[in-house]
Amino acid sequence: MKLLSMVTLALRDMWTLAFFREVLLEFLGTTLFLFTSLSSIVLWPRLSPLSDSMGPAPSSRSETLQLSHECRSDAIRVSLAFGTSLTLTLVCLGPLHLNPAVTMAMIAGLRVSPWRAVLHVGSQLLGAMCACALLMSVSPQRENLGRNEITSGVFPYQAFTVELLVTFQLVLCILTVSHPKSAVSSFSPALAGLSVTLGHLVAIGFTGCGMNPARSFGPAVLTVNFQNHWVFWAGPCAGAVLAWLLHDLVLLPRWSCPADWLTEFKAFFLKDSSKQSRSAEDSGE
Numbered sequence: 001m002k003l004l005s006m007v008t009l010a011l012r013d014m015w016t017l018a019f020f021r022e023v024l025l026e027f028l029g030t031t032l033f034l035f036t037s038l039s040s041i042v043l044w045p046r047l048s049p050l051s052d053s054m055g056p057a058p059s060s061r062s063e064t065l066q067l068s069h070e071c072r073s074d075a076i077r078v079s080l081a082f083g084t085s086l087t088l089t090l091v092c093l094g095p096l097h098l099n100p101a102v103t104m105a106m107i108a109g110l111r112v113s114p115w116r117a118v119l120h121v122g123s124q125l126l127g128a129m130c131a132c133a134l135l136m137s138v139s140p141q142r143e144n145l146g147r148n149e150i151t152s153g154v155f156p157y158q159a160f161t162v163e164l165l166v167t168f169q170l171v172l173c174i175l176t177v178s179h180p181k182s183a184v185s186s187f188s189p190a191l192a193g194l195s196v197t198l199g200h201l202v203a204i205g206f207t208g209c210g211m212n213p214a215r216s217f218g219p220a221v222l223t224v225n226f227q228n229h230w231v232f233w234a235g236p237c238a239g240a241v242l243a244w245l246l247h248d249l250v251l252l253p254r255w256s257c258p259a260d261w262l263t264e265f266k267a268f269f270l271k272d273s274s275k276q277s278r279s280a281e282d283s284g285e
Helices: 002-014 017-038 059-070 077-092 100-108 112-137 156-179 185-207 213-221 231-251 256-269 273-280
Strands: none
Touching: 002 156, 017 213, 059 112, 059 273, 077 185, 077 213, 100 156, 100 231, 112 213, 156 185, 185 273, 213 231
């Protein structure tokens, strides 16, 4: 009964116009971010109106595959697409998570209530599927829709480690620039975009760079292929938690002992996250 009353109270506090706006923006932001980003990975045939005058079209399957290989997106273009897409999405729509791993770090840091976070993550996953569905409908060669795959010769534990590390630096960057006393908070969209670009430059050769479970989830669902999919959830989530531990418990300690955090976390189920956020800012968070 106590748990039921807690859930009822939390849901009652959540059902506000402002909260529905948050969820809608997470959905729209994730859809826009992933559609524009994943478009850079899809294989687009390099054809033009002058192609007929330049020579005959490929007449065999081997020639077509060779052309497709030549048109494959390079790592730098993909990295820049993801980074700039994130930056512009944050500039246009405001401070959003767009990433379940980021939301997990916010839960651990008591910056957003667990009840709200569940719907945030749900909207992110729905936005990822919507982005991939749109991409599938407009791309001439759908291939795997940019699905994350472990590169041949890379073991799953190695892929997990890479995903953990690149997500660690992303979440640490976000926690740092979003701090109220940060001197670079006004540049947070650009810095988050640079962090995403860096992560792709590092990890794209290992896993295609997930760094965002929603980004990995969308293509996996639309192509119905979940091989080694756990890597792209476990790695980023572990990296996010480690980044939170370093930032909130070591670099800028907010609790004197784990018991204080646990007490505040339990109380968080009963409090409106907007009130909790204000109290965190008043305390220097």
